[in-house]
Amino acid sequence: MTEAISKPLKAYQVTEDYEGHGCVVFATNSATARREGASEIGVEWESIESCRRAPHFDKYAPGPVPMEEMIKAGWWFECLGCGQRVSDDYEYDDEGNEIASGAYVVRKSHVFCNQECLARHDARKRMNVAAQNALIELVEAKFPGCTLQSVYVYGEKLMPSDKRSGTRCRANFTFPGAKYGATYIFGEGDVAHVSQIDVPAFVALYRKSEVPTDQEQTA
Numbered sequence: 001m002t003e004a005i006s007k008p009l010k011a012y013q014v015t016e017d018y019e020g021h022g023c024v025v026f027a028t029n030s031a032t033a034r035r036e037g038a039s040e041i042g043v044e045w046e047s048i049e050s051c052r053r054a055p056h057f058d059k060y061a062p063g064p065v066p067m068e069e070m071i072k073a074g075w076w077f078e079c080l081g082c083g084q085r086v087s088d089d090y091e092y093d094d095e096g097n098e099i100a101s102g103a104y105v106v107r108k109s110h111v112f113c114n115q116e117c118l119a120r121h122d123a124r125k126r127m128n129v130a131a132q133n134a135l136i137e138l139v140e141a142k143f144p145g146c147t148l149q150s151v152y153v154y155g156e157k158l159m160p161s162d163k164r165s166g167t168r169c170r171a172n173f174t175f176p177g178a179k180y181g182a183t184y185i186f187g188e189g190d191v192a193h194v195s196q197i198d199v200p201a202f203v204a205l206y207r208k209s210e211v212p213t214d215q216e217q218t219a
């Protein structure tokens with residue numbers, strides 16, 4: 001290990017064969033680069049199609065290579081806001097307007113196709129956080145004394161579940177005397193999904209009339 005560290009790190013371009021995803025890793029040799037690249041992409045070692053030296057990136061050792069530099073070198077990324085491809089070529093937005101190359105914005109380890117898309121993404125994020133906070137307040141009001149464990153809100157506002165998208169807003173919480181706790185699903189009224197073992201404590205505490213039990217919620 002100490003011997004490996006003393007050797008200079010070199011840049012390798014690693015790509016997998018299924019979807020063509022790739023990454024740049026820094027390693028002292030090709031075998032290590034292949035292994036680390038597979039792990040970074042999230043595929044098995046055997047799925048790596050190519051592992052080539054990328055000497056033009058050596059100067060960024062030990063990495064990461066700035067995303068701007070990767071894009072300039074011909075790589076492309078998905079816009080975090082809308083999912084469209086961001087590359088150094090001319091691109092088109094949702095309305096078919098041409099976006100000049102270089103209109104993209106890099107923030108931390110994410111790329112956005114343009115500043116507007118980034119602003120939209122942030123606005124959606126803020127609305128999602130606000131909806132999560134509203135859900136927390138709602139659950140605390142419905143079940144006094146409970147302790148929220150996790151909340152999940154799909155999208156920007158509180159919506160009841162529907163068949164197509166499943167559960168959209170959900171909160172897991174515990175309450176005094178509970179072993180596992182309960183799950184509240186927005187839109188279901190005054191009920192919560194409570195593990196069988198916790199039903200007596202739940203009913204004693206909250207006197208809610210209907211308590212659907214769901215063993216799976218205990219996991």
Ligand SMILES: [Zn+2]
Pocket residue numbers: 079080081082083084112113114117118
């Ligand atoms: Zn975008």
